[in-house]
Amino acid sequence: AQSVAQPEDQVNVAEGNPLTVKCTYSVSGNPYLFWYVQYPNRGLQFLLKYITGDNLVKGSYGFEAEFNKSQTSFHLKKPSALVSDSALYFCAVRDILNAGNNRKLIWGLGTSLAVNP
Amino acid sequence: EPEVTQTPSHQVTQMGQEVILRCVPISNHLYFYWYRQILGQKVEFLVSFYNNEISEKSEIFDDQFSVERPDGSNFTLKIRSTKLEDSAMYFCASSGQVKTYEQYFGPGTRLTVT
Numbered sequence: 001a002q003s004v005a006q007p008e009d010q011v012n013v014a015e016g017n018p019l020t021v022k023c024t025y026s027v028s029g030n031p032y033l034f035w036y037v038q039y040p041n042r043g044l045q046f047l048l049k050y051i052t053g054d055n056l057v058k059g060s061y062g063f064e065a066e067f068n069k070s071q072t073s074f075h076l077k078k079p080s081a082l083v084s085d086s087a088l089y090f091c092a093v094r095d096i097l098n099a100g101n102n103r104k105l106i107w108g109l110g111t112s113l114a115v116n117p
Numbered sequence: 118e119p120e121v122t123q124t125p126s127h128q129v130t131q132m133g134q135e136v137i138l139r140c141v142p143i144s145n146h147l148y149f150y151w152y153r154q155i156l157g158q159k160v161e162f163l164v165s166f167y168n169n170e171i172s173e174k175s176e177i178f179d180d181q182f183s184v185e186r187p188d189g190s191n192f193t194l195k196i197r198s199t200k201l202e203d204s205a206m207y208f209c210a211s212s213g214q215v216k217t218y219e220q221y222f223g224p225g226t227r228l229t230v231t
Contacts, residue, residue: 032218034218034219036222042224043121043123043208043222043223043224043225044160044208044210044222045222046219046220046221046222049218049219051218090160092160094218103148103150103165103212103218103220104150104162104165104173104175105152105160105162105220106162107159107160107161108159109158109159110159
């Protein structure tokens with residue numbers, strides 16, 4: 001079965017330090033991978049995606065993610081964290097078992113990122 | 118920048134009552150979705166909608182749920198007889214053309230069933 005795992009419930013980093021939020025996946029075939037961020041009392045905002053091409057993808061707010069096929073991972077990274085990056089981060093994979101117009105996303109449990117001043 | 122909107126932001130209803138959650142997807146998008154997030158749990162897929170019909174639904178989306186696109190802009194989720202366990206944040210999302218894979222989400226409707 002297709003699944004996404006975010007092994008850390010919470011990540012704490014100091015402002016200015018690099019951050020990594022981990023995600024691993026399990027799919028049949030080639031994955032389409034996504035990162036979303038959720039600020040308190042807000043919806044899910046799209047950050048970045050990997051579909052094909054370069055393994056390092058860049059997204060909004062200075063975030064990037066590296067697709068690693070051998071490790072089935074898609075970790076989210078940022079070179080220098082900001083206090084305003086504190087939020088809940090979700091990794092998701094597109095369901096690719098079904099053909100046609102089905103495009104549902106399968107989600108990880110989320111990782112709470114706290115950036116301390 | 119276009120965005121998905123949802124109304125109401127918070128709905129309180131009594132068990133057994135019908136609720137309709139409303140969404141206005143991004144105007145040129147073709148694919149529409151409902152997800153829900155029970156407090157402290159993961160986001161769960163409910164249903165996807167394309168070309169005026171359901172393209173997939175999850176086990177959660179039973180006969181008590183229905184979706185409709187009554188006009189060119191709105192996309193609604195109806196729960197006919199709400200249960201306590203339907204209390205959750207409900208998110209509407211839409212995505213665009215064939216090669217646009219990311220989904221754009223609305224701010225959500227918090228449904229509280231008492």
